[in-house]
Amino acid sequence: MFDIKEIKEPKSLDEALKVLDSNTKLKIISGGTDVLIKLHHGKFNDAELLSIKNLDTLRDIKVLEDNTISIGANVTFSDIFRSEVINNNIPILSEAAVSMGGPQIRNMATIGGNICNGAVSADSAPALFSLNAELKLKSLNNERIVKITEFYDGPGKVKIQRNEILTEILIKEENYKNKRGRYIKFANRKALDISMLGVALLYEIEDNSFKDLRISLGVASPTPIRCKNAENFAIGKGVTNEVINKVAELAKMDSNPRNSWRGSRDYRLHLISTLIKRILNDDLIKSEVK
Structure with a gap:
């Protein structure tokens, strides 16, 4: 039995940011493939969870007006390796996605969770490092962009504030155009x-x-x-x-x-x-x- 004290399921990103700002003890969960393992091993006591799984605004893979590729934090690994945008422009990330776990895990695990977990073995990380990916982090009253190469702070540690949510991974055209990998x-x-x-x-x-x-x-x-x-x-x-x-x-x-x-x-x-x-x-x- 998981030791879960409370789970909140906001309907919008704005609501999620407000909830998180009022209680920074909340642990953000989307696919849950990492957090549930930690719960199973008793690493969280009386866990308070904030589920962003239903925030569809974080599920898009799209090309912006300046040809930057935007990948929402809730995009699953199955979404990535099936995406025409990814396969046509940055297939190196598709290769990383399909190498991650089995079909059931890929259907649930999100790229945002894979990054924010901070694991040195994260399959998405090397590809995103080579693509000079940038991360958009939002809090209730602020938004900032961080280079992924500056985001990791040690084994299992990343530089995200307790009131922030990773919303997008951004890859500029200059970092994928005319490149193979x-x-x-x-x-x-x-x-x-x-x-x-x-x-x-x-x-x-x-x-x-x-x-x-x-x-x-x-x-x-x-x-x-x-x-x-x-x-x-x-x-x-x-x-x-x-x-x-x-x-x-x-x-x-x-x-x-x-x-x-x-x-x-x-x-x-x-x-x-x-x-x-x-x-x-x-x-x-x-x-x-x-």
Whole structure:
């Protein structure tokens, strides 16, 4: 039996913000796939919940007038990988979405919940880091935009105020136009397992050289990370085996994985190098530079 003291179900975002402002002890819940597990393990006593599941205004995936892609916080992972907007413009996020759990979980779990849970293994995080996603956070009397790369504050910790709700994930056109990418999740099992390592690469090639390269990792540090040294090294350089190997080595140096029962530090470092080289060799040399 879940230890739930109270659950409030507002009918609108404005109502939700008012309720939250009056009681900042409320724990926000949408799909509930993370919160219910914590309740099951007794991590919350007398839980007070604010369900935003029925706020349809947070369920849209749309392209704004300036071609920014807007993804509502209540959008599920099934919504993402079925979306034409996502698949036509940022398929790297669709790859991340379909790798998350099984069909039942994907039908319930929301991208907003996946981000705000702060888990280093969140499947959406590496793809969103590579896309330079921005987060719109609203409170009763304020609204602010935060870069996702500045949102994580440690394992399971994010920089959201107690009276704020994440409403939208925003991806500007400059961060997806003319870019290709790929996300690989490595886990001990092929299905229904938490990521041992997540690798997201987004790149743009011009004249057989890297015009842009973004490498993001999950479960390679206390929070998801961008491999800045590896990225900066590649810009302007030709897409060659020598450059790719150096990029992979620099990415290992940018990371700081830990030992855990899912995999050792050394094995994760090996995976970082191997998966980066696999993506760049398979997806670039074979399809772009031939």
